Structure formats: C-alpha cells, structure tokens
Amino acid sequence: MRIVKLVLDHVTIVRDNFSLNANGEFGEGVHLISGAVGSGKSTLALAMAGLIPLQSGSISKDYIGQSMLSFQFPEYHITGITLDEECSSWGCEPEKIFSSPDLRGNKDRSPFSLSRGELKQFYLSCILNQHYDLLLLDEPFSSLDCESKKVLCRGLSNLTTGITLIFTHEQAILPRVDRIWEIVDGILLDRGNLPGAIRRWGGAPSLIKKLITKGQVPHNISYDDVVEAACRT
Amino acid sequence: MQDVRIRICTSAFLCYAAFLNLYGAAAALLWWLLFTPRLHLIKRIRPVIGMLILIGMISIILQAVNTSGFSYFGRMLAILLIGLWLAADYQPGEFLHFGVWLGGDRIGFEFGLMAEMAMQSVVTLLHDLDHLHMALKMKGIPVTIRNIVPMAVLLIHKELARAKDNAELLAVRGYHHGGTLKPVFYYQKMDIVAGFAAVLVMVIAIFPS
Numbered sequence: 001m002r003i004v005k006l007v008l009d010h011v012t013i014v015r016d017n018f019s020l021n022a023n024g025e026f027g028e029g030v031h032l033i034s035g036a037v038g039s040g041k042s043t044l045a046l047a048m049a050g051l052i053p054l055q056s057g058s059i060s061k062d063y064i065g066q067s068m069l070s071f072q073f074p075e076y077h078i079t080g081i082t083l084d085e086e087c088s089s090w091g092c093e094p095e096k097i098f099s100s101p102d103l104r105g106n107k108d109r110s111p112f113s114l115s116r117g118e119l120k121q122f123y124l125s126c127i128l129n130q131h132y133d134l135l136l137l138d139e140p141f142s143s144l145d146c147e148s149k150k151v152l153c154r155g156l157s158n159l160t161t162g163i164t165l166i167f168t169h170e171q172a173i174l175p176r177v178d179r180i181w182e183i184v185d186g187i188l189l190d191r192g193n194l195p196g197a198i199r200r201w202g203g204a205p206s207l208i209k210k211l212i213t214k215g216q217v218p219h220n221i222s223y224d225d226v227v228e229a230a231c232r233t
Numbered sequence: 234m235q236d237v238r239i240r241i242c243t244s245a246f247l248c249y250a251a252f253l254n255l256y257g258a259a260a261a262l263l264w265w266l267l268f269t270p271r272l273h274l275i276k277r278i279r280p281v282i283g284m285l286i287l288i289g290m291i292s293i294i295l296q297a298v299n300t301s302g303f304s305y306f307g308r309m310l311a312i313l314l315i316g317l318w319l320a321a322d323y324q325p326g327e328f329l330h331f332g333v334w335l336g337g338d339r340i341g342f343e344f345g346l347m348a349e350m351a352m353q354s355v356v357t358l359l360h361d362l363d364h365l366h367m368a369l370k371m372k373g374i375p376v377t378i379r380n381i382v383p384m385a386v387l388l389i390h391k392e393l394a395r396a397k398d399n400a401e402l403l404a405v406r407g408y409h410h411g412g413t414l415k416p417v418f419y420y421q422k423m424d425i426v427a428g429f430a431a432v433l434v435m436v437i438a439i440f441p442s
Contacts, residue, residue: 051367069371075391076364079374081383089372112390 002063004028004133006048006163008188011057013040013047019055020044022188030156030164030175032221034203035183041167044188045069045138048165064163067134070127072142074119078111083122086111090126097125117143121151128155133162141170149173153222171205176222195219234268234427236420237327238334243431244319250431250438251311255304257438261311264434268427269318281317288313323352330416339411346412350399354392361388 006026013020020040035041046052048059049069061067071077080086084107087094098107103122111119120143127135141149153175156164166175180197182189191197198208198217211218211229218229234240247264250257265271288309296302332345365384366376374380 046367049367049371051370067371069367071364071368073364075387076361077368077372078387079369079372079380079383081386085383089374112386 005062029178072139256441334416
C-alpha cells in the first residue's frame with residue numbers, strides 16, 4: 001500500500017538574518033501550520049516545495065508525485081493572457097471552472113482585469129479541481145471575503161487523499177484539520193492531532209482560547225465547530 | 234566600494250572608456266577583474282546571463298554583416314559588467330544623497346529621488362521575476378517566447394501600478410518639489426585607489442598608443 005509522507009529531518013533554512021529549524025513527519029490529511037506574520041511560514045512552504053535551498057538537514061518525499069504550491073499573491077501564478085489559457089495551464093477543464101456563476105462568460109477576460117480577491121478565488125478553484133499528492137497553500141485566506149473563505153474551507157474538507165499543508169495566520173474562518181503545527185521563535189513545533197492539539201495551540205484564535213477556559217473545547221477549529229462549542233450548554 | 238560619488242564617477246569613466254574603443258574596453262574589463270567581486274556579482278543578478286546571450290547573438294550577426302561584432306561584444310560586455318557592479322553595490326537611499334550633494338535641495342533632490350525610485354523598481358522587478366520562475370516551475374511550464382509575453386505584461390502592469398501608488402503617496406504626503414537632506418558618505422582607502430585606476434583606464438582609451 002502506498003502511503004504518502006513528507007519528512008523534514010532536522011531542516012535548517014537561513015534567509016538574510018532569519019533562520020528556521022524544522023523537524024517532523026507529515027502524513028495524509030490536512031495540516032495547519034500557524035505562526036505570526038514574519039515567523040517563516042512562506043519560507044518553510046518554499047523549502048518544502050523544493051524552491052529554496054536548505055542550510056542543513058533534508059526533506060524526503062515518499063510516494064509524492066504531483067505537488068503544488070499556491071503563493072500568497074495570486075499575480076505570481078499568471079502565465080496566460082486570458083482566464084481560459086490560465087485554466088489550461090493548471091491542467092483544468094475550462095468547462096468545470098467556468099460553470100460557476102461568478103466566472104460564467106469570463107473565459108476571454110484578462111487575468112489582470114480581476115481584483116486580487118477574484119484572482120485568488122479563480123486560482124484556488126483551479127488548484128482544488130486537481131489532485132495533488134502534496135498541496136502547499138501559503139496564506140490561502142488572504143484577500144478573500146468571509147463568504148469566499150467559507151467556500152474555500154468546504155473545498156478543503158472535500159480533499160480526501162494526499163497531504164495538504166495550510167500556512168496561515170487566519171484567526172476567524174478556518175477549515176477542519178487533522179493536525180496543528182506552529183512556528184514559534186524560528187522553530188516548527190508539532191501540537192499533535194485534533195482535538196487534543198487545540199489545548200496545546202499557543203497561537204489559537206482568542207475565541208477558541210476563551211472557549212477552552214470555559215471548558216467548552218471545540219472538537220475541531222472550523223467555524224461550525226467553534227459555533228457548536230460556543231452554543232454548547 | 235562604499236562612496237557612491239566615487240562609484241558613479243568611476244562607472245561613468247569606465248563606460249565611456251569602453252565605449253570609445255577596444256583598448257578602453259579591455260582596460261575596463263581588467264579594472265572589473267581587479268576591483269569587483271567578479272562572478273559573485275553575476276550569481277547575485279542572474280538575468281545578466283540572458284543579457285549576455287542576447288549581446289552574443291547580436292555580435293554574431295554584426296560580425297557576419299560588417300565584421301564589427303567582436304568589437305561590439307567586447308565593448309558591450311565591459312559596459313554591462315560595470316553596470317552590474319554599480320547596481321549590485323547599491324544601498325537604498327544613496328542616490329538621493331548623491332543627488333542632493335551634486336545638485337542641491339531642489340533639482341538635485343528631484344533627480345536623486347527619481348534615481349532612487351528607479352533603482353528600487355529594479356530590485357522589486359528581480360524579486361517578481363524570481364517568483365514568476367517559481368510559478369512556472371510549479372506548473373511544469375517551460376520558459377518559451379509564448380510564455381514570456383504574459384510574464385512581461387505582468388511585470389509592466391505591476392510596475393505601472395506601483396508607480397501610480399508611489400505618485401499618490403507622495404501627493405498625499407504633500408510632496409511638491411525638492412526637499413532637505415544632509416548628505417552623508419562613507420569611504421575606504423580602496424575607493425580612492427579604484428577611482429584613480431578608473432581615470433587611468435580612461436587615459437588608456439583616449440590615448441591608446
């Protein structure tokens with residue numbers, strides 16, 4: 001049986017005056033990697049995608065064929081002149097992508113005519129329509145409104161295979177995840193599987209922390225789970 | 234080289250010498266080998282390799298047409314490498330200091346600010362280019378002429394958007410013209426030696442025999 005696995009073996013990444021140490025094993029499922037702004041989330045994502053060199057240590061990928069990194073800024077993904085060309089560059093069937101009400105009739109539009117939020121929605125729908133053994137999402141919630149964030153969370157919960165890593169400092173609307181990791185003072189810390197990880201999560205959203213102190217610990221970190229915990233009697 | 238005044242004057246002398254004739258170009262290349270970090274510069278600013286290939290192709294065509302390709306390649310190579318050194322040693326803010334030192338608080342400040350904004354655009358462009366390469370790599374798309382078109386459109390689009398933002402920011406902050414600044418410069422003994430050597434290069438170019 002093929003079990004996909006990403007292993008960071010005493011990895012050290014150095015960029016300018018910043019260094020990050022990471023050690024851990026990422027199995028199939030959705031992983032949340034949280035951390036403050038500037039903590040090194042994007043750097044770690046780039047290293048995991050093999051786009052920047054490591055200072056020391058190694059990254060091994062077991063049975064990972066297709067992998068993808070989604071950048072925080074969607075403009076960096078543009079390689080086509082029209083949305084139709086963009087769609088094809090992701091290997092997606094245009095019929096699937098342009099059947100959504102927001103994009104219907106927009107095949108010939110230039111990607112530059114979209115706002116950053118619209119462009120991000122478009123890319124994320126292209127990415128989530130494909131299968132990747134390793135999917136790295138760098139700040140997928142930035143530039144999105146609340147409704148789009150919820151749509152993205154639903155899309156992420158539909159991923160049943162492969163490793164999905166979400167690098168974010170989002171505090172309000174999050175998807176259901178299997179494991180939480182945290183970058184603190186340049187070190188990647190494993191907070192473990194859900195639901196136990198919630199209590200060990202230092203950078204948890206303030207609402208979740210408040211619920212923990214009241215003894216109403218959510219089963220997971222999604223918006224619905226937090227609402228359920230808050231309404232629990 | 235720390236002192237931007239010596240660096241700019243040195244670059245001007247060397248480029249002029251390289252432009253004059255092949256003796257000047259050879260002397261400028263020798264200067265570049267002696268006073269710069271050489272290959273480290275090329276590694277830091279990778280697009281220069283593309284420019285070198287382009288100059289090489291033009292030189293081959295010129296050589297085939299009127300046998301001036303070799304001279305063109307030598308002179309352009311020297312000018313490109315000197316420009317590369319000038320850009321690689323750039324420290325944010327130094328062109329503004331240079332502008333005020335040279336032309337005063339009004340016209341000097343204006344030119345210094347323009348040069349500063351242009352240099353920072355180059356730095357941002359290189360950063361954007363790096364990200365675009367990464368995106369192509371992730372999608373498994375090779376760099377072809379057809380793919381370069383949208384990439385170039387993107388870079389121009391972003392640069393224009395940034396220029397508009399900068400202009401609005403200056404207007405919002407009440408910028409009208411000029412400004413006050415006390416220029417500060419630092420130099421090492423080696424700056425003066427390298428500057429003097431650049432003057433010698435120009436003498437060689439003007440009086441080759």
